[in-house]
Amino acid sequence: MKRPRHLDDLLKRWAFDPSTLNVRMIKGKDDRDVLQMRVDMGILQLETTGRPDGELINGSDSYLEHLNLCRLNEPEYELTEQDCNEIDREFMQFYHRRICWLRLQFYHRAVMDADHTLRLMDLCEDLSDDPEWSSTHEQYRPFVLFHRTQAEALGELEENTAEEAIQAINRGLETLRAFFVKHDAEEHFDEDELIVRLVELRESLRTEYSVGQTLRERLEHAVEHEHYELAAQLRDELTRRETH
Structure with missing residues (x-):
């Protein structure tokens, strides 16, 4: 009997x-974990490790890794049109997997995929001779940083403490502020929707878990107000925590 090639039954069941966001993790034919995302008129299936499409690029696990090897072998390497097309594909694949991880609350996996995307953005800026093309990706850096900060904070909340989650948000906000400063847009920082959402998350954690100032926030406040003896004590306590 000829095996059907359509997806009718699968689409009807889901x-x-x-x-x-319609996402699930299931077992593949060889019992490996795979992610699936139900989209309008279809289903995307993504690998959980390496590239989401499961491809190797000339033996490398990703196009980012492949390009880093190219640059290592040829320091003056410049991106070709094919490179740009493949980079675009990899950006989209890692975006889809990142939002799957967030939906399924695999926060550390989401951080890893966000970091991959940020490194790929850095590489585009370094290797491309087309600023306009690079900027088409760079404009999404705040969105990727937002996802990364959100995921890191929720991961810290899940595995450690609300204070560490708040500090993760503060680190993310500092990185985002640096982006706004770099692009001469610092005056828009406080009103940006992504910034507002992160601040709201931070303050909701303070309220829900009764967290006042974090240790690092107290340290920064002490330094700002020249309370150096207190700052030294707080710095010692922070070092002690970070080494245990």
Whole structure:
């Protein structure tokens, strides 16, 4: 009997819900974990390690790794049109997997995929001779940093403490501020939607878990107000915590 090539039964068993992100993790044919995302008129399947499409690029686990090897062998390497097309593909693949990890609350995996995307953005800026093309990706850096900060904070909350989650948000906000400063947009920082959402998350954690100032926030406040003896004590305590 000829095996059907359509997806009718699969799509019927998993209806698309446009009001939410439809994601699941299932076992593949060889018992490996795979991610699936139900989209309008179809299903995306993503590998959980390496590139989401499971491809090797000339033996490398990703196009980012491949390009880093190219640059190592040829320091003056410049991106070709094919490179740019493949980079675009890799950006999209890692975006899809990142939001899957967030939806499934695999926060550390989301951080890893965000870091991959940020490194790929850095490489684009370094190797491309087309600033306009680079900027098409760079404009999404705040969004990737937002996801990364959100994931790191929720991971810290899940595994450690609310104070460490708050500090993760503060680190993310500092990185985002540096981006705004770099692009002469610092005056828009406080009103940016992504910044507002991170601040709201931070303050909701303070309220829900009764967290005042974090140790690092107290240290920064002491230094700012020239309370150096207190700052030294707080710095020692911070070092002690970080080494245990």
